[in-house]
Structure formats: structure tokens, C-alpha cells
Amino acid sequence: MSRPVVLIAEELSPATVEVLGSDVEVQHVDGTDRPALLEAVAEADALLVRSATKVDAEVFAAARRLTVVARAGVGLDNVDVPAATSAGAMVINAPTSNIVSAAELAVALILASLRNIGRADASMKAGKWERKALNGTELLDKTVGVVGFGRIGQLVAERLRPFGVHLLAYDPYVSQTRAAELGARVVDLPELMASADVLTVHMPRTPETIGLIGAEELALAKPSLHVVNAARGGLVDEEALYAALSEGRIAGAALDVYSAEPPSTSETAKKLLELDTVTLTPHLGASTVEAQEKAGVAVAKSVRLALAGELVPDA
Numbered sequence: 001m002s003r004p005v006v007l008i009a010e011e012l013s014p015a016t017v018e019v020l021g022s023d024v025e026v027q028h029v030d031g032t033d034r035p036a037l038l039e040a041v042a043e044a045d046a047l048l049v050r051s052a053t054k055v056d057a058e059v060f061a062a063a064r065r066l067t068v069v070a071r072a073g074v075g076l077d078n079v080d081v082p083a084a085t086s087a088g089a090m091v092i093n094a095p096t097s098n099i100v101s102a103a104e105l106a107v108a109l110i111l112a113s114l115r116n117i118g119r120a121d122a123s124m125k126a127g128k129w130e131r132k133a134l135n136g137t138e139l140l141d142k143t144v145g146v147v148g149f150g151r152i153g154q155l156v157a158e159r160l161r162p163f164g165v166h167l168l169a170y171d172p173y174v175s176q177t178r179a180a181e182l183g184a185r186v187v188d189l190p191e192l193m194a195s196a197d198v199l200t201v202h203m204p205r206t207p208e209t210i211g212l213i214g215a216e217e218l219a220l221a222k223p224s225l226h227v228v229n230a231a232r233g234g235l236v237d238e239e240a241l242y243a244a245l246s247e248g249r250i251a252g253a254a255l256d257v258y259s260a261e262p263p264s265t266s267e268t269a270k271k272l273l274e275l276d277t278v279t280l281t282p283h284l285g286a287s288t289v290e291a292q293e294k295a296g297v298a299v300a301k302s303v304r305l306a307l308a309g310e311l312v313p314d315a
């Protein structure tokens with residue numbers, strides 16, 4: 001009997017393949033190469049992706065025997081779940097695999113934005129020595145607004161607390177008691193916007209959260225505000241952010257995610273690349289050895305169970 005085919009469409013840790021084991025045949029394809037993906041998925045029993053492969057109705061139509069789609073990360077952003085359900089395919093993810101990595105990147109971006117690390121690095125490599133132009137700001141005594149106080153937002157708060165910041169949290173689903181345990185005070189979004197020197201977003205991308213930080217919210221901001229988004233592209237409206245930064249109404253921003261990725265493919269996101277006050281990274285939140293190992297192992301275990309027709313427990 002032939003072995004089930006597991007198609008890996010993005011870079012995953014070597015541990016993923018080890019855990020999949022020899023009972024399956026592992027094939028690789030570049031998930032961003034659409035024709036290649038559609039051809040390869042035809043014979044696949046399982047498909048493994050991260051965030052760059054669009055798993056939509058066209059993919060399910062091309063697949064002849066796909067049983068399971070696994071996303072090695074938090075959320076299911078690039079997988080069309082209703083299309084999977086119609087095609088009879090199960091969809092799984094690894095919801096806690098990279099939360100620490102995402103939180104650590106948010107903290108890194110906050111500090112990078114306050115201290116102009118990206119600009120300083122580029123300037124040094126261009127042969128300059130610009131100490132005056134790259135004056136920064138301390139985190140001590142500043143107000144940090146965490147928008148989205150779920151698993152990642154709470155890890156960020158925990159890590160920022162020792163810096164001596166005043167923590168505010170906006171999250172319709174968090175209690176004042178839980179926030180207080182982490183030294184944060186729950187406020188509404190307008191109050192957070194008007195008080196924060198640093199704002200970091202940690203929410204999933206849903207119809208309710210797209211553009212959550214938009215022109216109206218940014219109009220309330222102090223000129224000292226730094227906006228950080230290491231969560232999902234589009235939570236901070238890029239047009240509004242560009243306007244606030246280019247008009248000097250806020251101090252800076254650091255972004256890891258974009259409404260379109262890479263941002264050079266979108267007219268709106270592209271404009272942010274021109275600004276000196278923006279620090280940019282290419283969707284690296286989950287890109288650590290540890291997170292990739294955890295995500296790969298988690299989805300590989302679930303895929304094995306799914307292919308064996310066994311129950312896949314919630315991670």
C-alpha cells in the first residue's frame with residue numbers, strides 16, 4: 001500500500017519531518033509558486049504551511065484526497081476554513097507554539113523604535129557616525145498601551161513591567177483583576193490612545209479588528225507615540241499610520257506585519273518603506289529556532305493522528 005503524501009509548502013524545522021516519520025512520504029513545494037502548488041496538492045493527503053501559502057477554494061478544488069491542512073503557527077489567517085470544510089478537510093494549527101517569540105519580537109521592536117536601532121545600523125553601514133540625529137527615548141516611566149490582552153499581549157506586559165512602565169490594556173474580553181495581576185489597568189481604546197507613549201497590538205485579524213487603530217484613533221495620540229505591530233497586518237491602518245508619521249503627529253512605528261506581504265506589493269504598505277521613523281522587519285514574529293521547532297513538532301503530531309483517522313486533541 002502506498003504511503004500517505006504530506007506536502008510541505010514552506011520552510012519548517014527539520015524536527016517536523018522527523019516527527020512525521022517514515023510512514024508518510026514527504027514532498028516539498030514552494031507554496032507561493034501557485035502553479036507548482038496546485039499541481040503538487042493534487043496527490044497530497046496532508047498539506048503543511050506557515051503564513052505565506054494561500055490555501056483557498058482553488059487549492060481544495062485541485063486537491064483530490066486532501067484530509068488535513070496544518071498551519072504551523074497561531075491562527076488560521078491564510079486558510080479558507082469554510083472551503084476546507086466543504087472539501088471535507090480538517091484544519092489544524094499550533095496555537096501556542098510561537099507566542100513567546102512573538103512577544104519577544106514586540107519588545108525588541110519597541111526598544112528598536114525608541115532608540116532608532118534600525119536607522120543607526122543603516123547609518124553606520126553607510127559609513128556615517130550620527131550620534132546627534134539618532135537621539136532616542138527611555139522606556140522608564142512611559143505609558144505602554146497593550147491592545148489585545150490575550151496570551152501574547154500578557155507575555156508582552158510581563159516582559160515590559162521590569163522596565164518601570166505604566167501599563168494600560170485594552171481588551172473587551174479581559175478582566176480588571178487579570179490585568180492588575182500583571183500590573184496593567186484596563187481602559188477603553190480612546191483613553192489608551194490619548195495616554196500611550198508606546199502602543200503594541202496583539203489581536204487576531206478579524207472583520208472587527210481590521211483598521212482598529214485608524215485615523216480617528218491616531219488623531220487622539222500624543223506626539224511621543226510609537227506604534228508597534230508584530231501581530232497581524234492591517235490591525236493598524238497603514239494609510240492612517242503613514243499620514244500620522246509623515247505629518248509628525250506621532251514619533252515612530254515598528255512593524256513586522258503588513259496588509260500585503262511583502263509590503264512592496266501594495267501601494268499603501270509600500271509608502272511606509274520610505275519613512276525614516278519606521279523600523280521594519282519581514283514577518284519574523286515566529287521566526288526563531290524554538291518557535292519553529294515547537295510549531296513543526298505540534299503540527300506533525302496532529303497530522304499523523306489525522307492521517308491515522310484518530311482524534312486530534314486541541315493544542
Ligand code: MLT
Pocket residue numbers: 050051052072073074075098283284285286287
Ligand atoms: C503565525 O501565525 O503564527 C505566524 O505568522 C506564522 C509564520 O511565521 O509563518
